[in-house]
Amino acid sequence: MEDSKKMDRISNLPDELLCHILSFLPTKIAFTTTVLSKRWTPLFHSLTILRFDDETVHNYAAFNSVCGFIDTFMLPPRLPNQFIKTFSLKCRFVFSDSNCHILDAWVEAAKQRCIEEFHLSMIARISNDTIFTCQTLVVLKLEWLQVEVENLCRDLPSLKTLQLRFVRFKNKNVLQQLLNASPNLEDLNAYGTSKHDKNSAPVGVKSLSLAKLVRAEMRAIDVPYNVVNNVEFLCVYQAEDIIFKSFPVFRNLIHIKLQFYCFFHGWDGIVQLLQQCPKLQIVFIRKWRSSSSKEWKWPNSVLECVSSHLRSCTILNFEGSANNLQFATYILQNARFLQDMTIDVTTRSSNEMLLERSEIIEELSSCPRISPACKLTFEYK
Template sequence: MRKKNQPKIEDLLSALPDEILRYILSFLPTKFAFTTSVLSKRWNSICYSLTALHFDDKAEEDEETYTRFRRFVDNVLLSPRFQHHPIETLSIVSHSELSRNRCRFNTDEWIEAAKRRSVKNLQLSTVCSQLCLLPGIFTSSQTLVVLKLTGIVMDHGVGSVDLPSLRTLHLNHVLFDQRDDVMKILNGCPIVEDLTVLTPSFECPIVTGGFKTLPNLPKVVKAHINAFDVPFNAIPNVEFLQIEDMERRCPDVYIESYYREKPVFRNLINLKLSFVCFPGWVGVMEVLPYCPKLQTLDIEKLVYWHNYQEKWAHTKELVPECVSLHLTTCSIGNYQIKGMYDDFDFTAYILQNARVLQVLTLHINRHSDESEKDRFFKRLSRCSRISPACKIECIFVP
């Protein structure tokens, strides 16, 4: 009870308009946002009309708590009282093995409810398990702009795909029925601008009879792909490109040519090539002529091929346009300062031919022999540079 002379405390938070309260609550995990409903009946209706919903089952450790979590999500997404309220963002993160069982985890129903409520941003991911979905997630949504799937199992293929408004598509560690499913998805997303397709797996990875249609994604500006996830020809206008497992080759000649035929990336300004087993600088030099406007080149190498043999004849007559006219930043990971590897030769080649180079960054193992380091730095200091503004940064890493 308030004392006689105690000033009255004004509830400024509850005085805010519904729109502002809804915006504030949208930054909380949805479960926590709903706990505010104990403050007022008004807050209960605000919670049910939130436009950003984030569900995470990490804290549900047993059958009982997991069942309560599932019922809570059902209540929020499937309540008939609020089906007219639009949803901007729906994010579901699953840690529980119980999510594998569709009868326990009503993901397909939740997705359909979100689509009926004009969802724009849909994100589904699993951390410790794989979440099974039906093909409906890709079926006809006029409002979906962002779709991100991680650790998902697509039951019964992907069906028909119709996502005409989708601009961001991220598929990470998704299990498909067959390799052609990825092509179907890409063909159903004609205006995608931000594309990530990494480490998909397939129940039937063999291609029989060839791919039916080649995707054409002229709007893609940013792409992060594995070597055999998305055909290079499908993203001719990309500006920022990262390719994982660049050294991989496919024994099937048809598949190899389908994915690895290189168009001229006339808009590409930023390229990162990641190698698990680096085969040598010949492979890098084969790519550069197809990137005439390239400004930033980042090479990541995990280990060197055990039978590494460098046969690259680096001459001034073979300088690609991007190196001589546009390259401003170059970074090399797992840089080798001794041995049979020709990292120094590539470094010298870049320094001697990149006219507008600003920064060359070398990531060197900090445990390298001190005498080898001294010899390397003396040799590097004697190397000529065609760009007067170029700086060399050597970063020692574990």
């Protein structure tokens, strides 16, 4: 029994399995295994998934240490033909222009090693198009970057996932060119602070079609919605007014998430959008502040998606206004295949015209439901 307890089971595992286990660790942590025995050093250097996620760097000394550590993986004497599947770097230390050549060298090395996934989250400028010329790239995630590339006439035939968060393009046409270069894109996450009209676009972008796109998350970015009208899942975060009547028809859309800071159009806008989504099954709506006092009335005819497809409806920050109750009642009385409706009731407002929580629950609980399978759930915050 004593001998079995002391048995080194890890050392008996094959190299391939050990490398697989190490790939789930941050690379800095994986490096500590090299002190165990000589066997672990070549294992460590053969890792194909590299994660340098260090958001604790706050001074040049620590920054230079991290850069030196990354250099040992990305630059010679590491074998130039050694495959790297994933390179991820998250750093909150600002890359000055004088240090951008370091980043350029890492990107070039990643491209030479047929990188498939590239994640970069840092405050820095990208002045060359190297990462946008990598034909093996499947996943590209960029965050907090300033892209200084003037033109991007490239081909990214393998790219399936593109995530841009707080990425600024010096030339807004570069974003269009990036999408044009990605004919097989399936997942687009565009989250930024651009102030351009979403229903207008850089020259040529309205004719762009991402035929294989199935998922899109959009917030304040220079991509009009007609570019993503093939998706099955759409998430819209919006701080400003959206012109719902300008939305294209989303013929494949099954699941939509709408999050508004200012509910300017009220439920009229939501109905206009739902009219463009004939196959919609799941609706999630979150609103922080209502600014429409216009009385909402039921549409003259029942929306196709509501009567024939809607299965789940969730409304967060639901206040006891007449309009809110009207919309919820409309769904309950017309969604024939509705399985669940979740209402997150809030009573934060001091408006005396709003119903109390108990009154909201009583009103909706007593509402007739056309779907006998519908489960009505109330949540509170």
